[in-house]
Structures are given as C-alpha cells and as structure tokens.
Amino acid sequence: MKQKKTASQPDNVLLIAFVLLVFIGLVMVYSASVFYAENARNDQFYYFKRQFVAFVLGLVAVMVFSSIRLTALKKIAPVALIAALVLAAYQGVVVRSRWFVLGPVHFQTVDVIRFVLTIYLPYYIVRAQEDLKSFSEGLLPALIIIASLAGLTVLQKDFSSGMALFLLGMTILAVSPARFSHLLGFGVSSLVVALGGIAISGYNMSRILVFLNPHEKPLEEGWQVIHSLTSLGRGGITGVGFAQSREKMFYLPEAHTDFIFSIIGEEWGIVGTLLIVTLFFTILVRGVRIARRQRDPYSYYLTVGILANFMWYSIMNMMIALKLLPPTGLPLPFISYGGTALLINMALAGLLLNLSRDAEVLETDPVPVTGKEQRVFYYTRKKQWRKNR
Numbered sequence: 001m002k003q004k005k006t007a008s009q010p011d012n013v014l015l016i017a018f019v020l021l022v023f024i025g026l027v028m029v030y031s032a033s034v035f036y037a038e039n040a041r042n043d044q045f046y047y048f049k050r051q052f053v054a055f056v057l058g059l060v061a062v063m064v065f066s067s068i069r070l071t072a073l074k075k076i077a078p079v080a081l082i083a084a085l086v087l088a089a090y091q092g093v094v095v096r097s098r099w100f101v102l103g104p105v106h107f108q109t110v111d112v113i114r115f116v117l118t119i120y121l122p123y124y125i126v127r128a129q130e131d132l133k134s135f136s137e138g139l140l141p142a143l144i145i146i147a148s149l150a151g152l153t154v155l156q157k158d159f160s161s162g163m164a165l166f167l168l169g170m171t172i173l174a175v176s177p178a179r180f181s182h183l184l185g186f187g188v189s190s191l192v193v194a195l196g197g198i199a200i201s202g203y204n205m206s207r208i209l210v211f212l213n214p215h216e217k218p219l220e221e222g223w224q225v226i227h228s229l230t231s232l233g234r235g236g237i238t239g240v241g242f243a244q245s246r247e248k249m250f251y252l253p254e255a256h257t258d259f260i261f262s263i264i265g266e267e268w269g270i271v272g273t274l275l276i277v278t279l280f281f282t283i284l285v286r287g288v289r290i291a292r293r294q295r296d297p298y299s300y301y302l303t304v305g306i307l308a309n310f311m312w313y314s315i316m317n318m319m320i321a322l323k324l325l326p327p328t329g330l331p332l333p334f335i336s337y338g339g340t341a342l343l344i345n346m347a348l349a350g351l352l353l354n355l356s357r358d359a360e361v362l363e364t365d366p367v368p369v370t371g372k373e374q375r376v377f378y379y380t381r382k383k384q385w386r387k388n389r
Helices: 012-041 046-065 070-095 109-127 135-155 159-174 180-200 202-212 223-235 260-292 297-321 339-358 371-380
Strands: 003-005 099-102 105-108 360-362
Touching: 012 046, 012 260, 012 339, 046 339, 070 099, 070 109, 070 135, 070 297, 105 109, 105 339, 109 135, 109 159, 109 297, 109 339, 135 159, 135 180, 159 180, 159 297, 223 260, 223 297, 260 297, 260 339, 297 339
Parallel strands: none
Antiparallel strands: 003 360, 099 105
8 A cells, every 4th residue: 555755854834834923923022012121121122032032942942842753752751741740739739829930940830731731641542542432441540630730720820721721631532532422521510610610719700700891890800801902903904013002002911921912913903813813724724634644643642732732722812812702811822922831832833843744644544533433443553553753
C-alpha cells in the first residue's frame, strides 16, 4: 500500500500564521500598553520589553519542541503530571493565588498545568485505549485528573482558567474511544456543580449579573464590558489608525491583556479583527489536516490537544470582548500581554510544527477523525501503528 510522507519541512502555512500572530501581538502589546506603562512605570516600553523577552525565550522553546523526539514527551509525561498536581495543590490550597513566586521567578501556574495536561492525557489514552469504554476502569482516572487540575485552579481564584482546563481535557477525550454517553453525563454533572459554585460565590455571580445588564453599574463592574464594546464600535471598517485608540487611555482596563482584541478592533477595525479570526481559523484547518495524517495515536491526540488550547482560549477571549461571555480574564493566544502564556503557546506551536513535519498518510486508508469509524480503525489497526520516532 503506497505511502506519502512529509518528513523534511514543517507546514509553511501554519508557520506563517504563527509568525503573524506573534508579530501582531508584540506590536499591539506596545500600542495597547503605552499610556498605562508610562503612567504606572514611567517607561512606555515597559510591557513591550517584558513581552519581547518572553518572545525570545519562546523562540528557544519553538526550536526545542519543533525538533524534540515525541518518545521523550511520553517518558516525561507521568513525572510532569505529578509535578503539575503538586504545583496546583500548593497554589490552590496553600497560597490561594494563580501566581507562583519564588524570588525573581514568577509565572502563572495554569499555563504550565495546561501544557502538562496536553502532553499527559494523550499518553494516558494510548495506554488505556482498550479500557476507555469502561467508565470505572478506563475513563474515570482520566476524569479525576482533569477535575483535580481544574478544581485546584479554581481554588487559585481563577475560575475561568479552571473552566478552560476542563474544556481542554474533555476535548481530547471526545476524540478518544471513550463512550460519548459517559462524557456527556460527566459534563452535565460538572456543569451543575459549576453553576452551584457560581450561585454561592458572590463575586462570580455578580459578574454574571452585570454581564447581563452592564448599564446597571456602568461605573463599576459594567465598565469593562461597556468600554470593550465602545472600543470595537469606534473602529468601524478600517479602524482609527495604529496607536490612535482612545479607549486604551485609561478607559478600558486590561487593554493590553484580556481586552486587547477590542483595541485591535478600534485601531484596525473589522479588517483587523477578521485578520485575527482568519489566522486562528487557518491554524484550526491546518491542524485538523495534520491530525488526520497521523499514524501514531499519541501524535494524533497530542495534535487535538494543542488545537484545543489555541481554539478554546481564542474563541472565549473574543466572545468576552464581544459581550457574548462574562468577563473571565482569559488571554488571547500569542497576542495578549503575558510572558508565561506566550512562552507556553510558542512551545505548543513548536510541537504542532513538529507534528506537521513528520505526519504521514496512506493514500487509500485515511485516518478517521470522529465517531464509531475512528474507534474501529484504532482497534483494528493497533498492530500496524508505528512509533512517531
């Protein structure tokens, strides 16, 4: 049976999309933060310089993970999970903060945790492949891991990131041989628990109520939502011009982090926001193509996990800016200010480029993506799978 293989170069379209997003991010972090940085730090380049340092470290991460042997990831995955659980427990139970601080070292723990979950869950699925149809024997341990990491993140006073971790894990499991009914039941149960937690949490409940009617408290909790929409509205079709945003002048809080998409809409207009959407859509399309071409199950699930990282965070951030979701504090991948997030996202980008370089496909036997056909394929072709390296 004839094979095609692309083993020399990464996906160039994917590479261009990543480069453009990172470049836009650096430019827009400067533009969105210049007034705040000058006022708070007496240095208009303060946040840009820190983001640029993270970018340089990210380039190293891209080079490392675009060439790493995936067998090495499989070997470190169990140890990395233990470390992530310890870190999440320490931050959630002892420190009760999303920031890990040790002298000059400080980073947001959820970014490290989501990276670990992305490389570990595919490892577990492959090892428990034949048991995943059984809820107690195969699926339950994976759900406990996801729920533990998400729950401990919520205890760090970071409900939105906990929700994103949950969605990441469930997305990877959704394309595994696990029964859909089991995943649906667990998802519904988790939603009920989450809604109950929101109901008894004054802060989160207040954010939702203000989201539904921001003009009820326009000078308090509703301020961000109102000025996010104002910023997008001012941009029109082509925007007011680069660095000409008015809303970033202390009207829109977190302009260079959570609401940078709104500033892009104001300065670049609909044209700019559609460019961002197009770049993420390109990553999704090319990523799905890469996933379909994988012959190694670990690589397949890893590809899905990487895509889930980018897509959930980007979709939720944009929906928040458009007042389609309550403000939750999730960054826009590659663009929002945040060194840890940029570093981890560039590492994941390196992994996806790695997977694109070594993906292969049989001309007469394409890999199914979802549903019963996929499960049949994985069970009947188990002996034919080859290691990615």
